[in-house]
Amino acid sequence: MQKKILVVDDSFVMRTLIKDIISADPDLLVVGEAINGIETIEKVRQLQPDLLLLDIEMPGMDGIECLKRLKLLSPCKVVIVSSVAQAGSQQAMEARKLGAFDVISKPSGALSLDLKSKKGSDIVRISRRALGLPE
């Protein structure tokens, strides 16, 4: 059974790249995308994903608020994908406190990645770990 993933980022390019990377792993399935916090909450209700790949910097409802609201809705795992929230930053800590599994940075040089490096990327590795899948 593939794990359901919801990708949240306000940038289409980012979402596309993240989806592309995730698709390299047959255990993972992107079931939906959201472009802001409100949509995220709606989609989590609808799709009940196993994992959320969540951007922190979003217009409107930011990632932290989104995370807090989500906590009241769903037990779904969350991995923060953001270049702002680097490990050790205040936002990262806050996110971790709110139950985010980990904080990773956005994909770089995604276009040049081959299948192998996609599989080895942070996004895939941390997602698998968050979902309790063998690495």
Place this chain on the structure above:
Amino acid sequence: MNDFIEELWSQFAIETQEHIEEIELHLVNAEQNGISAELVASLFRAFHSLKGLATAMDMHSFARLAHRAEDILGVIRDGDFPMNSDVVSLLLAALDEMKMLQLSAVTSHTNVDANSQLLEHLAETFTSMECSAVPRVTPVYAETLTAAPPLQSDPEMLTYFVELAREKIAVISRLLDPFCTLPERADLMQSPECIAQATEEIEQLSYAAKTMDFLNLVVILAHLREALSGNQQKAITECLWELHDQIRYIEHSSGIPDVGANSLHTILTDVMHTNVQRLFTRVLDHLDALQFGGRDGDDLLIAQALQADLSGLNSHLAFFMYSPTCNIILMLEDVFSRAARGELHLFGEILEMTRDEVTHVMEHYRDCSDGGVCARDKAEIASNLQRIHDYIWAYESGCGVVNPIETFRQFMGELNIEPELLKILSPENVRDLMQALEKGEHIFEVTAHLESNEEMTAHFLAWIETGRSRIITNRSLFINDMSWYEMLIVSPLSRIEISQGIQTIDPGGAYLTLKPWSGGIPEREQLLKAIEDTPERQLRIVETVASSGNVLRVQGETLDGFMNLIGEMVLARSRLSHIINHERLSKQVVRLKQQRTGNDPDSDELLELLVEHRNDLMEVDQLLNAALRRLQESAVGLRVVPVEMVFKRLPRIVRDLSMSQGKRVRLEMSGQEVKIDKAMVEILTDPLLHMIRNSIDHGVEMPDVRAMAGKSKEAVIRVSATQRGSGIIIEISDDGMGIDTDKVLGKAIERGLVQRDIAVSLSREAIMRFIFEPGFSTAAVVTETSGRGVGMDVVMTNVKRLGGSISVDSTAGRGSTFTLEMPLSAAIQDVLMVEAAGTILALPGRYVAEVVEIAADELQSVRGEQAILLRGAFLPLHRLSTLLGYPSAAAERCDGIAVVLTNGSQTIGLAVDKVLRRQELFIKEIQESVTAIPGVGGASVLGNGRVVLILDGEDLLRIAKSGAGRL
């Protein structure tokens, strides 16, 4: 390059372009007007996004520039450095460079090095800004997570929770409102969809509550879910109250006052008030059914339903704290639970008493909810309680109904208890015994000689009392010329304790003996089982009827407004239709076709297009017309209600009247499901009540008279409704004495309604009609309600006015039947509202054929009459205001709008100032003087209170024929 990457690049171009434009706008604006913290934050975010995008696409120079700009904005965002024109210029320079890099990225997908000077400048600025900034202690966040504080203490979390809770509570209470509100009928079930939806909402709220550690809330929600799955109405209501308490608590603790406790409270109290009202009505209805329903087989079921409703009433009233009052309801509940088990035969007096008490409580409740005081005398309540109590026991001990008491007696007999002692057990004794046994107490039989030893006697009685034992009953008997008492005692003490006690008081055993049991100590379970097994306990199961879909309540006014809107649409359609079918247009088309030479292809094509479009339009118009008609029909269908609405008032009237006259009447009703227009409810009620009264007063005989005539003492009045065509027929028949034609005739002659010599030649029907004459009454006794001769003539007048008719058939000694025929929507008239001479007038809809617009040049004079040519026929025109005799200054104006009025044989055009809308009017009772005005048929009152005259179509046509109002 594949499509995927191509698509990515084009999206990259779009997104980066958006960010760049946003940045540019804000920066330029900032230089002129200063900048808010909010804008700095969004600038920061925009550069940040650019950085991310560039990194993802491997555009490192672009990313580096964005990163430097982002750094600078970060310092400004944190308030460490103001945004000045130097910074703005620098950022704009960076942006220009980025534009260039973006262009090359998008066109050639290659990374171009950025201007190194600019990069350096940005880096330097950032460093200097940071240095000049007030040094701040940057908190160091440990990577290890300490135990997180409870989420409840995070104010943001609390706010989010409250928001969620508010939303959920609103939905849940809306969904569950119907669950708490008793349905009009006890057997209606709630829909499973509603349960499923509510359950889901509850689960979501429960999840959030769990996260927040609001554990009490979680527990209550779990209970609520359980109650919901079992469709246990009472439990649902209770859970909602608990939920209310919890929400109230959360509101207190969070300091957020409007999570939903208040609305929940309002809903629940409203629901309870509604329920109490409904329960009262239902209880009274059940009583009516028991008293007058006459369907014997159902009595147990009705009693059962009655008991359930009384129980509901009890728990509701308890909430509003009418405690002494509750006791009465509780007592009545007991009465009917016995009746439902067949232990108690329901007879008139108990039902009467119940009705009295329930009515009392109802009034009392009403007083209290009106803000009055609970002023009912406690002594009165107590004496009423006693009355009910006495009735039950008196009845039970007096009648031979097989009941658990018999079973109990038998059971006791098996225990070797003195049969004589058992015989004298009153029902109360039995109840006490049963209660004691249920509590696990024991029964003993003690024989005591209490007369010769006063000290011992006192000792014995004191011992009984201190041991919490009670003497249930006793009898005296003589043994060896000594007076002994045989006593049945219940006690929590065991047999050994009792035996020891007796030995202590009377060591010699000369005065007290404890009778040994043969069957051992009665076991509670055994006893209960014995009672359980009696067949009377096996109750029939009430049939349940599945809910007939969702019922939507709509206010009458809403519906009327809706009808008016449809009316406006119908009118708009008819104008559209008129435009399409306009005489001149069709004439022009015909003319053009005839003139067609074939030399001018342009105009030919134009003509064809015209014809084609006109045909299309006609088709659309037909579709629209059909759809509108269906819409109108279904809207009319919304207005109908079952005739039950009228009938349900009858049992009470029948009961009150027959009681007060000492008559016995059973009411049988049928056809309650026949639908009538809601406005008819009011109209039908009065005539029907009159006729019912009439039947009881004049038709039904006293029970002994009936018995002598060989009829059953109980008379039957049948009320039935049937629908026939577009009318409804209501029949009221009784099996009473019928109408004595000789008596009627005699009275008619006496009152001078008919000449004596003519009277002999009158037919039966003609004689019967006299009873509808004003002031006519043959009743010897003038009762409170009828016999004064007002009534039937009023009925007749009302019925006639509404286009109905009434007839009577009677056989002396066998009964009478009144037949009422009414059009289904008598009082509703479809009208077209127009304005003429500044007055709003209503033209009856069925006479209105269409509305036409008249151009001045269309007017023709035909034989001295103004007319227009409408579809090949001349339409004589009349000005409505003139027709009605209004002085009109506008009489000379000939163009405008005309309503085509027709009765099939005569058609006229009525010129009016304005056509307002088509709507349905409810005809009000009006004085005859109004209808006497030529052309006026009635009047109605509009929503705004304005009176409007409804014109009489036939009358108008008649006046027009006479030549008045001609243009």
